[in-house]
Amino acid sequence: MSSATDKFKGKIKEIAGKVTGDRRLETEGKTDQARAKAQEAVDEVRERTRGIRDSFKRKRS
Numbered sequence: 001m002s003s004a005t006d007k008f009k010g011k012i013k014e015i016a017g018k019v020t021g022d023r024r025l026e027t028e029g030k031t032d033q034a035r036a037k038a039q040e041a042v043d044e045v046r047e048r049t050r051g052i053r054d055s056f057k058r059k060r061s
Helices: 003-020 023-060
Strands: none
Touching (some): 003 023
């Protein structure tokens, strides 16, 4: 699943928890959103690292 999907599902859980007064569901939603944000950061670092690696390869050629 994509991090955007996870973030959306987390927001839905958070809202549902607030509406129903279920603090556990609300917290679970916030946790899902935080996990999705962390995954986005990891993906961004991975992509930047790939770009740097590729630029070094091109300079060597």
